[in-house]
Amino acid sequence: MSVVVSIALSVAAAAVVMALTAVVARRQGRVAVVDVAWGVAFAGAALVCGAGAAVAEVGTPWRTALLAALVVLWGARLAWHIGRRTAAHRGEDPRYEKLLGGTLAEVGMARAVRKVFALQGAIVPVIALPVSVGTVLSVRWVPVVVAGVVVWAVGLFFEAVGDAQLAAYRSRPREERPQVLDTGLWAWTRHPNYFGDACVWWGLWLAGGLASGWVAGLATLVAPLAMTWFLSEATGAKLIEQTMMRRPGYPAYAARTARFVPRPPRRA
Incomplete structure (x- = not known):
């Protein structure tokens, strides 16, 4: 085939x-x-x-x-x-x-x-x-497959844990929860679930595309690039933040927290 x-x-x-x-x-x-x-x-x-x-x-x-x-x-x-x-x-x-x-x-x-x-x-x-x-x-580079699985696992962790933390935040009574979710993974990135989703597909590109050779890797590179663009700039983080920036407390949260790729939060 x-x-x-x-x-x-x-x-x-x-x-x-x-x-x-x-x-x-x-x-x-x-x-x-x-x-x-x-x-x-x-x-x-x-x-x-x-x-x-x-x-x-x-x-x-x-x-x-x-x-x-x-x-x-x-x-x-x-x-x-x-x-x-x-x-x-x-x-x-x-x-x-x-x-x-x-x-x-x-x-x-x-x-x-x-x-x-x-x-x-x-x-x-x-x-x-x-x-x-x-x-x-056929697989050309087995270590690249292993690296891809590791990146995929990191992505699934960020996506699943980020979703769980957001669900727990939303389940609390509105009057008891803070204005924004800024703990856990959400202290390191404003969109841990979207970042995780992107990592999943970079991992699959490593394991399925690049591990098959340079030609296959370059030919399939459009996949993780497109997914990352959709999640970060098109239908994902950028679209949500157009609404979230109007929520009290969110601009201050955005000033100290990475938008997409995680990093330690800045001091207020």
């Missing part, structure tokens, strides 16, 4: 997941369910590519299984976390209302498919390139 076929399988997996999610969104009347499908789409792509490589007997079997396991573990945790969070909020996410120019009922399903489901379905195979390429190529 060639790299092209593997990429095509990831495209097909993403398309199926997003199509099914669009059906669910239409029934529920909200686009926000796509956030749950984000992790599911990556997990599906990794499983399909891994299965294809196993059937075709290409690549390095242990690395193929490792990549699939890492993506499935990350995607399942993310989907579970977001699904539990969105279940408590039945309305539409303000981000998608702004993107679409209204609610799903107001703008119609065609616009939602074009601006949300099709777009995210197209992004998934690009971000998943290190996985779809790594599953069909």
